[in-house]
Amino acid sequence: MAKAKNITEFIIERDERRCIKCQACVRVCASDVHSYDDESQELLSDNSRCVGCHFCEDICPTGALTIKRNPSATKDNAHWTRDYIYRIVKQSTTGGILLTGMGNDKQYKNYFEHMVLNAAQVTNPSIDPLREPMELRTFIGRRPDRIRYEKIKENKYILKESISNLLHLEIPVMFSAMSFGSISLNACKSLAKAAFLSGTYWNTGEGGMHRNLYPYAERAIVQIASGRFGVNTEYLERAAAVEIKIGQGAKPGIGGHLPGEKVSEEISLTRMIPEGTDAISPAPHHDIYSIEDLRQLIFAIKEVTSYKKPVGVKIAAVHNVAPIASGIVRAGADFVTIDGIRGGTGAAPLVIRDNVGIPIELAVAVVDQRLRDEGIRNQASIIAAGGFKTSADIVKAIALGADVVYIGSAALIALGCHLCQKCYTGKCNWGIATQDSYLTKRLNPDIGAERLCNLLKAWALEIKEMLGGMGINAIESLRGNREQLRGIDLTETELKLLGIKYAGEAW
């Protein structure tokens, strides 16, 4: 039997007419693809090591490098595709679970691409956002069931209802939970700074909050997950809100594992665990086996934070998502985060990432409908997450009933990520999903924060244009406004679940 080799996914093409042998590619590649041979004075590339991150291609000053897909073909086979053949080759070599990073890359139906938006024509005027005020301001948290007020004199009223503390966002987009450990401190800093400057929130993930991020703490949502890493009273008090993480879209039902070699001094201090030990988050919270147990934790956190901060729960979108979300709201959560099947991760078993969970579009629609039907929609905000890639997806999710959208992968792409899905190796060339000091410095948080702010600014402008077209001047008026959506190429069941009409049907 032939010896099993590394599978060559990419071919590096070097244009010898352009290559000036400056060796920048040799110095920057963390996968050791490129090397310089002193004897022949030639640059060599080991294609089998290339992960397709495109860092060398970007850094090459003369554009001499092109990364191409390996054209070496297996016989065309609709069932046994190259991907599945090589999975078996890998596993029969290693005998292990295949790991991967980032979000689901399989071709599940993208419902956002089967929904179209409305625009105002004749019977109601569209609005030009460049000339007229347009509001994207959004609040997250519990709204009272009714408003009680007292009239003191003519045109003078006092609000009698006590309103809980709400999170205040200038744009209905937040950065989703990515822990210090899964991503570098520079990546955390970029996200935190951008959230701080753009008037939105970032999420610490289950990694505690590093002391260098304290200046951005007022814009932080802190997470409590099954490992309880880095959780203490100050951690909860410092933040704007607390999120209990039950599950994650990329790996519902699976815990986390930060290998010991990544647990450096800084991570050990932040996570409050010994240096060099594996940080293992169990699959379930071992103190939460029911909605009643969850209620205990929610109120324990509320007690600690003197009922001043919204407390939410994050779950993965699974088959029973609507009843679970209803239970979570009844347990006292101020917001429910739902992470769909396309949600990203730093490391997850490939089969889990690609096969477990349901798309976020359907989950948001059914959860919003369920909470409305039960008359408890006002008690909690819905945060949607999992593979949002354009501002149009955000508008559609909000029309389906989400309050806010979390972006993770999109934010990392703004920081340089090229979705090579090798986060779990800890050798991220872009300095994002790594703790190697040689690699983390590649992400300058000043540049990172600027790029993220630009992305949010651009999306805000696009969202305003779309709203204006519909004749709506505040994002609040779009929330759950499913009449603005029409389905294309969807079945009866899909339309029913999404709660939208087919294109061509009038109001």
Place this chain on the structure above:
Amino acid sequence: MKPKRIIIKEEYCIGCRLCEVYCITQHSPSRNIIKTYKGKGPKPVSGIYFEEKGSTSFAIQCRHCDEAPCVENCLTGAMYKDKKTGMVLHNKKRCIGCWMCVMVCPVGVIKIDYKEKKIVSKCDLCIDSEFPACVEHCPNEAIELVNEEGKKIEK
């Protein structure tokens, strides 16, 4: 007058050494990167010193000292302080190649051009163009140009 200076942020230097590549290109006759490296003409010596140890690296250029030892020790006045800009500059025509400047430079950023024997190479903040090439092309903004008050100058 204090000159503009290039400051180093070694925490963001990724060690690609592109600053050197662009310095050489900028000081070549053609200013074309491929022609400079692959053409027949002589290649200039870069005015940048690149230092690296472990995962720490940085590029350092002439600091344009207020009281520059290289200027004080130059026998012929080839190394001089420009009165207008405060920059330390080098007049190749007057240089006799005694390399005293190399000996006395406190940061060690003056390079000997062995090919042309008598001439040294040092940073001139790309005086011929609008903006220093190394700062402009640093992919991670690990070197920045600052004005007299230490404020960052954007291109």
